[in-house]
Amino acid sequence: xxxxxxxxxxxxxxxxAAQALHDENARLRAENEQLRARLGEQEADSAEQSTxxxxxxxxxxxxxxxxxxERRAPATKxxxxxxxxxxxxxxxxxxxxxxxxxxxxxxxxxxDCPQCGGTLEPLGDEAEESELITVTERVFVIQKxxxxxxxxxxxxxxxxxxxxxxxxxxxxxxxxxxxxxxxxKYADHLPLDRQAAIMRREGLQVTSxxxxxxxxxxxKLLAPTHEAILQRAxxxxxxxxxxxxxxxxxxxxxxxxxxxxxxxxxSGDLVGxxxxxxxxxxxxxxxxxxxxxxxxxxxxxxxxxLAEETQRFVVANCWAHVRxxxxxxxxxxxxxxxxxxxxxxxxxxxxxQIQGGQLDAAQARDQESRPIVDEIxxxxxxxxxxxxxxxxxxxxxxxxxNLEPGLRRFxxxxxxxxxxxxxxxxxxxxxxxxxxxxxxxxxxxxxxxxIIYTLMECAKLAGVSPxxxxxxxxxxxxxxxxxxxxxxxxxxxxx
Numbered sequence: 001x002x003x004x005x006x007x008x009x010x011x012x013x014x015x016x017a018a019q020a021l022h023d024e025n026a027r028l029r030a031e032n033e034q035l036r037a038r039l040g041e042q043e044a045d046s047a048e049q050s051t052x053x054x055x056x057x058x059x060x061x062x063x064x065x066x067x068x069x070e071r072r073a074p075a076t077k078x079x080x081x082x083x084x085x086x087x088x089x090x091x092x093x094x095x096x097x098x099x100x101x102x103x104x105x106x107x108x109x110x111x112d113c114p115q116c117g118g119t120l121e122p123l124g125d126e127a128e129e130s131e132l133i134t135v136t137e138r139v140f141v142i143q144k145x146x147x148x149x150x151x152x153x154x155x156x157x158x159x160x161x162x163x164x165x166x167x168x169x170x171x172x173x174x175x176x177x178x179x180x181x182x183x184x185k186y187a188d189h190l191p192l193d194r195q196a197a198i199m200r201r202e203g204l205q206v207t208s209x210x211x212x213x214x215x216x217x218x219x220k221l222l223a224p225t226h227e228a229i230l231q232r233a234x235x236x237x238x239x240x241x242x243x244x245x246x247x248x249x250x251x252x253x254x255x256x257x258x259x260x261x262x263x264x265x266x267s268g269d270l271v272g273x274x275x276x277x278x279x280x281x282x283x284x285x286x287x288x289x290x291x292x293x294x295x296x297x298x299x300x301x302x303x304x305x306l307a308e309e310t311q312r313f314v315v316a317n318c319w320a321h322v323r324x325x326x327x328x329x330x331x332x333x334x335x336x337x338x339x340x341x342x343x344x345x346x347x348x349x350x351x352x353q354i355q356g357g358q359l360d361a362a363q364a365r366d367q368e369s370r371p372i373v374d375e376i377x378x379x380x381x382x383x384x385x386x387x388x389x390x391x392x393x394x395x396x397x398x399x400x401x402n403l404e405p406g407l408r409r410f411x412x413x414x415x416x417x418x419x420x421x422x423x424x425x426x427x428x429x430x431x432x433x434x435x436x437x438x439x440x441x442x443x444x445x446x447x448x449x450x451i452i453y454t455l456m457e458c459a460k461l462a463g464v465s466p467x468x469x470x471x472x473x474x475x476x477x478x479x480x481x482x483x484x485x486x487x488x489x490x491x492x493x494x495x
Contacts, residue, residue, distance in 0.1 A: 178214035191437035221477035233267035237293035240423035247439030275446035317406030320419035325396035361414035462487035
């Protein structure tokens with residue numbers, strides 16, 4: 001609301017109004033000066049901060065850049081947290097293959113500067129690097145070895161320089177060639193016919209019979225090491241055993257077409273195979289020899305029968321096989337089978353803690369595993385009379401109860417494993433091999449397969465190259481017939 005001072009007649013009122021306006025103007029001028037002063041201080045602070053920041057940036061740039069226009073790395077880099085391993089696809093560290101550096105230079109006709117027309121010169125040792133993984137084709141080579149001859153002036157002595165090592169006297173194929181064939185068949189599961197076809201594509205004319213001849217000659221050199229591994233494996237107090245079928249095929253010469261058995265022994269970092277003509281107690285005796293100790297096995301009765309007959313060893317049985325029996329009938333008996341599977345799961349949980357070092361094996365098995373095992377067997381005895389005698393559930397329960405002494409044995413000896421899975425894993429290569437090349441065409445073929453499978457799997461367990469291991473045994477045996485090279489000794493020399 002505005003006031004009309006022009007129509008006002010009272011002098012006193014006008015004087016009072018003028019004084020009030022004067023005081024208000026004075027107050028506003030004072031407040032304005034205070035605001036200006038505050039703004040000036042802020043501007044000064046801001047200017048001072050801006051100047052300091054500019055000096056700091058100049059200093060940092062001086063540290064990062066010298067007189068040259070090229071960027072230089074700082075003296076020290078801040079530590080970065082360790083990088084998490086990449087999941088899925090991506091570059092993997094390749095420590096097992098050689099690295100070859102290939103230089104790339106700019107062609108002479110492309111060294112003109114696009115800006116000034118001058119000549120581009122190398123920038124010291126500066127270069128951009130990248131990796132490219134490639135493959136070098138396998139090449140077969142005929143080596144002509146010329147062995148010089150020497151004679152004495154008396155003409156009574158002529159000496160020829162030594163030549164290369166050969167599998168057989170006068171043989172045409174090197175030990176390295178035989179090892180290549182052995183790895184192809186017994187590690188990569190390539191039948192000899194398929195290997196011969198591949199080699200022909202690569203320029204080498206060869207037959208599968210020739211490849212077999214090389215394997216046979218190589219196996220003779222490897223045989224002493226094979227026997228030494230089996231004897232070493234049987235010298236420890238606890239071993240694992242298992243077996244799987246192997247075919248002896250009719251090749252037109254041998255009138256046999258029957259099923260053999262691949263018997264396996266696992267002992268620590270050693271695994272040994274024998275391929276025998278039956279699954280009998282006699283075959284098991286041939287495998288175990290005079291072994292004394294504990295044999296971890298599945299429920300095959302031959303082991304228990306041989307143990308009772310010889311009184312040299314006892315049998316511990318596998319809880320993984322028990323679990324499989326109940327898994328097979330879980331669909332029709334979910335509650336009953338589920339109870340057994342759950343309890344066995346608890347036993348394995350304790351075993352994982354033992355292997356991880358969180359629990360003492362003897363104490364944990366006695367105080368934690370034993371009550372669970374007691375509960376499983378009490379449950380089985382109570383349930384068995386209420387099941388169908390020939391049903392799947394009754395079969396699983398009977399399997400469990402029949403093996404009770406062997407299934408309890410691990411509770412009293414911390415050296416005994418809870419299952420036989422280590423031996424079943426050792427038979428995987430044999431099973432994959434028979435799916436590819438079906439078996440052997442002669443009894444000698446079964447012997448060769450057992451020898452080379454043994455050395456292949458031992459090399460894998462020792463963490464060494466199967467090809468390098470076989471080559472080392474062959475070279476040593478050619479220089480010293482009957483020489484033995486265990487995988488642990490080879491691992492020490494090749495480390």
